[in-house]
Amino acid sequence: MITVRSRLIKEHYKLDLPDEIILAILEKVQDTETLVRCSSASKRFQAFVSKIDSLPLICTQGELSIMLSAALPHSIRISPCPHEDVKCLEVKLCSVPNIARCRANHASMFNAKIDDDQIDVRRTVAIQVGVLTRGFISKLIPIFLAKSNYYFRISQNETELCLDKILLHRPKTLRSVVISCVKDSYPFRGKVFMSRVQLANLMLDQLSKSSHQPLGSQHEDWLEEPENAAYWLKKQHRDREGETLWHIVYESESLHKLTAERDLKELMGDFD
Amino acid sequence: MSSSTDSPTLTTETTQLSPQPDTETAKPTKKITLKSSDNQIFEVEESVAMEFATVKSFFEDSPSSTDIVPLPNVTAKPLSQVIEFCKEQIKFKANPDEAQKKKYNAEFLTEKSDKDLVDMIPVANYLEIKDLLDVLNQAVADRIENKSVEYVRNFFGIDNDFTAEEEAALRREHAWAYEGVDED
Numbered sequence: 001m002i003t004v005r006s007r008l009i010k011e012h013y014k015l016d017l018p019d020e021i022i023l024a025i026l027e028k029v030q031d032t033e034t035l036v037r038c039s040s041a042s043k044r045f046q047a048f049v050s051k052i053d054s055l056p057l058i059c060t061q062g063e064l065s066i067m068l069s070a071a072l073p074h075s076i077r078i079s080p081c082p083h084e085d086v087k088c089l090e091v092k093l094c095s096v097p098n099i100a101r102c103r104a105n106h107a108s109m110f111n112a113k114i115d116d117d118q119i120d121v122r123r124t125v126a127i128q129v130g131v132l133t134r135g136f137i138s139k140l141i142p143i144f145l146a147k148s149n150y151y152f153r154i155s156q157n158e159t160e161l162c163l164d165k166i167l168l169h170r171p172k173t174l175r176s177v178v179i180s181c182v183k184d185s186y187p188f189r190g191k192v193f194m195s196r197v198q199l200a201n202l203m204l205d206q207l208s209k210s211s212h213q214p215l216g217s218q219h220e221d222w223l224e225e226p227e228n229a230a231y232w233l234k235k236q237h238r239d240r241e242g243e244t245l246w247h248i249v250y251e252s253e254s255l256h257k258l259t260a261e262r263d264l265k266e267l268m269g270d271f272d
Numbered sequence: 273m274s275s276s277t278d279s280p281t282l283t284t285e286t287t288q289l290s291p292q293p294d295t296e297t298a299k300p301t302k303k304i305t306l307k308s309s310d311n312q313i314f315e316v317e318e319s320v321a322m323e324f325a326t327v328k329s330f331f332e333d334s335p336s337s338t339d340i341v342p343l344p345n346v347t348a349k350p351l352s353q354v355i356e357f358c359k360e361q362i363k364f365k366a367n368p369d370e371a372q373k374k375k376y377n378a379e380f381l382t383e384k385s386d387k388d389l390v391d392m393i394p395v396a397n398y399l400e401i402k403d404l405l406d407v408l409n410q411a412v413a414d415r416i417e418n419k420s421v422e423y424v425r426n427f428f429g430i431d432n433d434f435t436a437e438e439e440a441a442l443r444r445e446h447a448w449a450y451e452g453v454d455e456d
């Protein structure tokens with residue numbers, strides 16, 4: 001349903017901005033829906049929008065499904081693209097905050113790089129496993145102790161299907177698709193990320209010590225080693241209690257470490 | 273709109289003495305005189321004027337020039353706002369404080385009307401002040417985000433040259449993009 005807006009800006013003025021300025025402005029619009037609307041403002045604006053080759057998209061899982069399925073019968077064109085020259089599509093899926101009042105407990109990101117017939121898909125998943133307290137990880141989610149294929153079950157979700165659909169019906173120019181899936185956006189005091197082995201070690205260490213003992217300094221150093229894939233996004237070293245602990249999984253074993261770290265930072269950036 | 277941004281920055285700082293401790297050896301700050309298209313004279317410190325790439329290259333071409341720099345197509349009001357912005361940026365250059373800079377930039381932008389903002393863009397573009405242009409473009413992008421087509425048309429003063437049928441077809445094709453639009 002289209003609502004006609006009656007209250008418009010009071011001042012009406014003629015603007016004569018040069019083309020490159022308008023394009024520069026539109027490139028800064030981080031909302032694809034706004035861009036789509038801009039493209040229907042006038043033919044000149046439609047031409048500007050068609051020059052933008054990197055599209056961000058923030059929507060819920062359901063909305064993305066609608067956009068994709070709407071386009072399927074027709075063409076290789078996917079509906080989020082207002083034109084066919086898009087090179088880069090970034091989709092951020094999120095739950096509507098007032099519906100999902102639970103804390104986000106996992107996040108995932110699919111990153112597809114397309115090079116002609118070669119499609120390289122990487123997957124990064126992070127799961128919240130507990131809260132760091134003085135001496136121990138509290139509220140440990142029991143599933144963490146379950147088999148590692150649990151994580152793959154988490155990511156075998158609609159997100160993956162959406163990626164498949166986009167790849168199958170992609171515009172020829174498309175070179176990269178990033179889908180990140182974030183549930184809710186609850187305020188976090190801080191985050192720690194580590195791999196499964198590291199987390200297991202930490203727990204064993206903690207079990208072998210007195211539960212009243214605070215985290216030792218060797219842990220602090222160890223946690224901040226980048227090769228441990230453990231990050232303190234908040235650099236408040238004094239105040240770590242209550243920070244959430246996130247366990248991360250990379251789908252592909254062959255990932256280059258640096259690439260993986262960048263993905264992780266990108267993925268977790270969604271929570272900031 | 274705040275009154276401070278409305279008053280053109282005419283011959284400010286002429287009475288200001290450099291407060292730095294090493295002033296004895298420092299040269300007196302050179303002033304550059306700019307003239308807007310509506311014949312207002314702006315006297316600014318050289319460091320501020322050098323933020324304007326256009327003015328800078330003017331002096332690079334004729335280093336000894338003491339003439340007034342004419343700025344055709346630039347009117348006094350947006351120019352005074354641009355000068356105000358650049359003066360602050362120089363302070364941040366000398367004394368980097370990202371948080372303060374962000375705060376200042378945000379305040380500078382929010383108090384401007386739509387018209388003030390878009391009037392400053394051609395000035396920043398003409399004077400080649402890249403940082404300001406970036407900031408202004410982002411501010412405009414933020415102002416049209418999640419707004420209706422009609423709002424965007426009004427904002428940019430665009431005449432709709434689509435036929436009713438064409439526009440209806442566009443809206444049908446991307447119906448999802450026309451829902452949940454903010455109030456104008």
